[in-house]
Amino acid sequence: MQGRHLLLAAMMAALSIGVQAAEGNAEAGKANTSACIGCHGIPGYRTSFPEVYSVPKLGGQHPAYLVRALQAYKAGERSHPSMQGIAGSLSEQDMADLAAYYGGAQ
Ligand code: HEC
Numbered sequence: 001m002q003g004r005h006l007l008l009a010a011m012m013a014a015l016s017i018g019v020q021a022a023e024g025n026a027e028a029g030k031a032n033t034s035a036c037i038g039c040h041g042i043p044g045y046r047t048s049f050p051e052v053y054s055v056p057k058l059g060g061q062h063p064a065y066l067v068r069a070l071q072a073y074k075a076g077e078r079s080h081p082s083m084q085g086i087a088g089s090l091s092e093q094d095m096a097d098l099a100a101y102y103g104g105a106q
Contacts, residue, residue, distance in 0.1 A: 023096060023100075024063060024067075024093075024095075024096030024097040024098070024099050024100030024101070024103075025096075025097045025100060026097070026100040026101040026104050027101075028093075028097040029094075029096075029097035029098040029099070029100050029101030029102070030101045032094060032097060032098055032101075033098065033101065033102075035086060036058070036086075036098070039055050039082070040055055040056075040057075040058050041055070058102040059102055060102075060103070061102060061103060062103060063096075063099035063100055063102075063103030063104075064099070066095075066098065066099035066102055066103060067095045067096060067099045070087045070090060070095045070098070070099070071087070071095065073086070073087035073088075074087040074088050074090065
């Protein structure tokens with residue numbers, strides 16, 4: 001019984017650390033979008049230039065998905081030259097902030 005209790009406490013501690021690390025500040029993220037707007041357009045717009053090439057819509061996506069995508073570009077797991085370059089210059093906090101902003105925008 002006591003062992004289970006400890007395990008639960010450990011899991012809750014790990015969970016709260018995880019939540020904290022993923023917590024983004026939408027206001028800070030908004031300030032950073034000047035680097036994204038040229039291609040991703042205004043949040044809520046699907047693409048900036050539909051007739052030229054398609055850029056995925058960011059507004060309204062799940063924040064965790066956006067962070068994961070940015071981490072994957074940074075790590076080279078996803079390949080796209082411009083996104084790799086951009087994600088490579090973002091910190092974990094930048095990613096969380098941007099994701100909070102885009103994830104909250106519909
Ligand atoms: C030079 C143009 C350009 C700029 C600037 C740019 N992006 Fe992108 N982004 C793209 C393109 C094109 C893709 C799709 C790439 C692919 O097919 O993997 C993409 C993909 C993404 C994805 C994955 C979306 C999905 O649904 O899988 C995310 C997240 C993202 N960009 C975030 C950002 C953020 C945040 C910024 C600003 C810090 C930014 N991008 C700036 C062109 C750009």
